[in-house]
Amino acid sequence: MSQPMLEIPVGERLASYVSGALDAWPCQTHRQLAKLHILDTLAAIVACRDLEPAVLARNYALSLSGGGDGPNAATILGTHARASIVDAAFASAMTGHGAEINDFIPSAFVQPGPAVLSAALAIAETRGASGAELLRAVMAGYELAGRMPKALGVENLRRAGVANHGLGPLFGAATAAAILLRLPADRIGDVFTFCAQQASGSWQWLLDVEHIEKAFVFAGMGARDGLHAALMVSAGFRGVRNALDHPGGWMRGAMFSGGDANRAYLVDDLGERSELPLTAFKRYPVGGPTQPAVEALLDLSPAIAGQAVQSVFIEMPGRWQAFRDAAMPALNLRYLAAIILIDGRLDFVSAQSLTRMAQEEAVKDLMAKIEIAHDPAQEAAPGSPRTESARVRITLEDGREFSRFVPHVLGFPSHPMDAADVESKAFNLMVEHLGPERAQAVIAAVRGIETLPDCKPLIELIAR
Structure with a gap:
C-alpha cells in the first residue's frame, strides 16, 4: 500500500541518485536513447544557429562576457565564440529551441534537450569531462526534467499558471551540472533549494509571436538558472537542504498539495525506469x-x-x-x-x-x-x-x-523513431550548414560518445 503523500521522503533518494550518477551505468537501451537525444539536440542547434532567438541570445551573452579564455569561459554551441560559462549555456540553449524542432516529453509538457545538454556541455568543456560522463549527466538531467512536473502535478501547474516548460528544464539542467561538478550527496539538497527559489515560467508563452520569449522560457532560462544553482553550491552557497521534504518547504506549498500531485513519482524506480522512452522526437519543424x-x-x-x-x-x-x-x-x-x-x-x-x-x-x-x-x-x-x-x-x-x-506521428513515444530515423533527421538538418562529411562526423561522434576522452571535439564539430 502506498504511503500518504506527506510521508514520502524524496530528498535523500534524489541526492544519492545525483551524486552517484557518474558511478552508475544505465542499461544499453536507455544509453542508446540518450545518445539519439543528444544528436537530435545538436542538430537543432546547428539548424537554428542563425535564427533571431539564437542571434539575440548570442549577442547578449557576448556583450556581457564575450571573448574570455579563462577557466570559466565556454563555447556558445554552434559557433566558435566564447563567453562566461553561464552566459554561454544560456545562448546555447536559446539556440537549441530557436525553432520547433527539438525533443519534448508530452506527458510532462517539457522540452528538455536544449537546456539540459547546453548546461552539461558547458560544464563538460570547462571541467574536462569525458563523453561517458556527459552521457550519464544528460540522462539524469532528463529524469529530473520529466519527473519534477509530474510530481508537482501537471494540472496543478496549469491551474497555477506556471509553465512546466520552464520548471522541468531548470531541474534537469541543474542535475546534469551538479553531476559533472561532482557535488557530494550532502550538497545536492542545496542545489534543489536554489532551483526551487528560481522555479518559474508563465503559460503566456502561448501569446508569443516571434519565438523569442518561448525560447527563453523553454530553454534559455532553465539552462541559465539550473547552471547557476549548481555553480553557486559548488562555490559554497548553502540553503534549506531539505526543501523538497520539509513541511514548510517549496514542494509542500498549497499550490502542489492535492490535485494531481504525486511526490512518489520523483523517486519511483529511479535509476531503473527512465523518462527517455517517454521523450518524443519532432518529425516535422512544428509544435x-x-x-x-x-x-x-x-x-x-x-x-x-x-x-x-x-x-x-x-x-x-x-x-x-x-x-x-x-x-x-x-x-x-x-x-x-x-x-x-x-x-x-x-x-x-x-x-x-x-x-x-x-x-x-x-x-x-x-x-x-x-x-x-x-x-x-x-x-x-x-x-x-x-x-x-x-x-x-x-x-x-x-x-x-x-x-x-x-492517430500518431512517428517520433511520438507510442511510435518511436529508431536510430536510422533520428540520424536521418539530424543529417538533413545539419548538412546544409556543415556539409555532408562534417554532418556524418557529428553522427559518428555521438554514436561513440562513450569513447570520447573529452567533449571538445564534439563541440568543435558543430561550430561555424
Whole structure:
C-alpha cells in the first residue's frame, strides 16, 4: 500500500541518485536513447544557429562576457565564440529551441534537450569531462526534467499558471551540472533549494509571436538558472537542504498539495525506469500537437495539387484553440495547412515565417477557409497517456472530398523513431550548414560518445 503523500521522503533518494550518477551505468537501451537525444539536440542547434532567438541570445551573452579564455569561459554551441560559462549555456540553449524542432516529453509538457545538454556541455568543456560522463549527466538531467512536473502535478501547474516548460528544464539542467561538478550527496539538497527559489515560467508563452520569449522560457532560462544553482553550491552557497521534504518547504506549498500531485513519482524506480522512452522526437519543424495534422496534410497534398480548395476542416484533441489562433507560425495550424496546400511540402524556413503568415495574400486567403475544432473522441481516457492525433477533411470547389486520420506521428513515444530515423533527421538538418562529411562526423561522434576522452571535439564539430 502506498504511503500518504506527506510521508514520502524524496530528498535523500534524489541526492544519492545525483551524486552517484557518474558511478552508475544505465542499461544499453536507455544509453542508446540518450545518445539519439543528444544528436537530435545538436542538430537543432546547428539548424537554428542563425535564427533571431539564437542571434539575440548570442549577442547578449557576448556583450556581457564575450571573448574570455579563462577557466570559466565556454563555447556558445554552434559557433566558435566564447563567453562566461553561464552566459554561454544560456545562448546555447536559446539556440537549441530557436525553432520547433527539438525533443519534448508530452506527458510532462517539457522540452528538455536544449537546456539540459547546453548546461552539461558547458560544464563538460570547462571541467574536462569525458563523453561517458556527459552521457550519464544528460540522462539524469532528463529524469529530473520529466519527473519534477509530474510530481508537482501537471494540472496543478496549469491551474497555477506556471509553465512546466520552464520548471522541468531548470531541474534537469541543474542535475546534469551538479553531476559533472561532482557535488557530494550532502550538497545536492542545496542545489534543489536554489532551483526551487528560481522555479518559474508563465503559460503566456502561448501569446508569443516571434519565438523569442518561448525560447527563453523553454530553454534559455532553465539552462541559465539550473547552471547557476549548481555553480553557486559548488562555490559554497548553502540553503534549506531539505526543501523538497520539509513541511514548510517549496514542494509542500498549497499550490502542489492535492490535485494531481504525486511526490512518489520523483523517486519511483529511479535509476531503473527512465523518462527517455517517454521523450518524443519532432518529425516535422512544428509544435508537437500540430504534427499529426501536418502529416495528414502532407499525405493529401499530392492528390489536390493545383485544385481549388473550398474548405479545410481539422479536428484534434487537447488545446485546439491555441493551435487555431497561435500568433507563432510554427504553432498555427491554419497557417501550416495553408502553406502545405500551396507549396505541396513543408520546409524549415516557411514553417517559421512570420512574413508569409502576415503578408502573403494567397496564404491569408486560404487560412480563411480553414477551421480547427475539438474532437472529444480523440481524447485519451482519464489516467491514460496523452495522445496527439488529427483528422483532416479537405473539400474542393468541385465538391470532391479528401480525408485522412492520423492517430500518431512517428517520433511520438507510442511510435518511436529508431536510430536510422533520428540520424536521418539530424543529417538533413545539419548538412546544409556543415556539409555532408562534417554532418556524418557529428553522427559518428555521438554514436561513440562513450569513447570520447573529452567533449571538445564534439563541440568543435558543430561550430561555424
